Amino acid sequence: MNQQIQTQIPTTSARSVALEVDHVSVAYAEGKLALRNATLKLASGSICGLIGLNGSGKSTLFKTIMGFLTPLEGTVLVEKLSSREAQKQGLVAYVPQSEEVDWNFPVSVWDVVLQGRYGHMNWLRQTKARDLEIAKQSLERVGMTEFKYRQIGELSGGQRKRAFLARALAQEGKIMLLDEPFGGVDASTEATIIKLLSELRDLGHTMLISTHDLDSVGSFCDTVALIANRTVLEYGDTKTVFTPENLMRVFGGAPSHPKN
Amino acid sequence: MDFATLLTTLTAPFQYDFMVRATLVSALIGTVCAVLSCFVILKGWSLMGDAVSHSVLPGVVLAYILNIPFAIGAFVFGLLSVVSIGFIKSRTRIKEDTVIGVVFTTLFALGIVMMSRVSSSVHLSHILFGDILGISDSDIVQTVLIGGFTLISIFILRKDLLLFCFDPTHARSIGLNTTFLYYALLTVLALTIVAALQAVGIILVVAMLVTPGATAYLLTDKFERMLLLSVVSSVLSCVFGTYISYFIDGATGGCIVVLQGIFFILAFIFAPKHGVIAKNRERQRQQLEDRSEFAVQSADD
Ligand SMILES: Nc1ncnc2c1ncn2[C@@H]1O[C@H](COP(=O)(O)OP(=O)(O)OP(=O)(O)O)[C@@H](O)[C@H]1O
């Protein structure tokens, strides 16, 4: 209740913080740090581009925000809540880099999109008219309506991405974490998705998006976070952070095989 | 032999009360197993099913010694095996299938040793191979209760369980309790195994938990249809298996499982999309298409 009231008050001055990663370090089971001392803040209603080399720790950062990896130190706050609590309230929509799902599973695109609505349904997961309507719109928005009844294994790589993006849209989470949504997606689809994400931002959604497509970053990201050597080098307004000098530090300056 | 005598011969089994009961109970068990088998094969838990079913043996013998319902002992040891597998896996570098193999064979062996020490093992051998024709009233009640509970639980949780099988990451990210779903699925698995022991016994129960789902999986890409086909093939196998075993005077459990295997082979060969024949035809069509495309191209040149 409180939250709804808060969001209705127009926040003109300093916008509230939607996502806060504070001095976080994490390691996979093997013990080597995959992320060290990373700090990042996202203002409500903004798009943040996450940029870095392969293996720099982008996906690790996503998994940490989702609480799939427990930080060795530091804290993660999503809308001032722990990630688990934020997920229970349905605030977070997450699209992993590669869906590690069984593509032969007997589900259709439509089934997958409806799964995005489960958090809004009662415990029997009964679908209401509103769920159907939103799922339908989500499919339309990613241009996948014609594939509605396809079994997911019969889609191309880019279509699969779009189906899972539609599921994230259907979730209506205030925070969206998209790990390389443009990987394997053609240019016109990418443009459609960018337009869609910008619209969502204008509606007050907050997005963290990792991408290797540097050309589009300047045009649609409000802020940029540079990640190299398994830490966040810098984050802030695109104008100040997304500079040739900084990109040199991320891509050119750093040795290609950092030894921790 | 005229028609009337043929009819009498064919309906003869149903003059016996025990045959009618056995057929009905096996149909119920077949339904429960078929529903669960869809989740088991989609989750990739076939080996887990095998493990739980073998691990219940020491529990059954113990229950026999203590003179308590065997379902209790079986259930406790079924869960014990699952918990030990999870515990050992999380603390070693050994892969899960190996851990499963080690744990269930050890428990099964323990059960064999205990069994050989208990003198009157007539009753216990029924647990190994099943004895649906001799099922007692109290066992029927037990089976109906367990089967009913399992079916209702799966019905209530079916969407969450399906999502858990398909994409646990997403299930977690929308706030579902995946740990609860994991143990819920394992618990109904253990319960179903306990219920099915009556019909086919410890050794064959895994077939009931895997084959109907696998057959249905070959036949369709839609989950609801898969459930239905799984139940149909399983119930037919159970009913006819029981029926045939009367005539050939053979092991009922064996007859049921052989029929399920036959259904699977039929699906494997004749399934409309994923069957061998359909796949072959599709490949030939593809080759023809490629060739004619090639012909058009070379004509253009
Ligand atoms: N499951 C894992 N177990 C152990 N180490 C891992 C695991 N996943 C990733 N790593 C290591 O953690 C580091 C960061 O990986 P991460 O997946 O976060 O990179 P990324 O920035 O997403 O790269 P990409 O652009 O290729 O997606 C890498 O050095 C990687 O080798």
Ligand SMILES: [Mg+2]
């Ligand atoms: Mg990655």
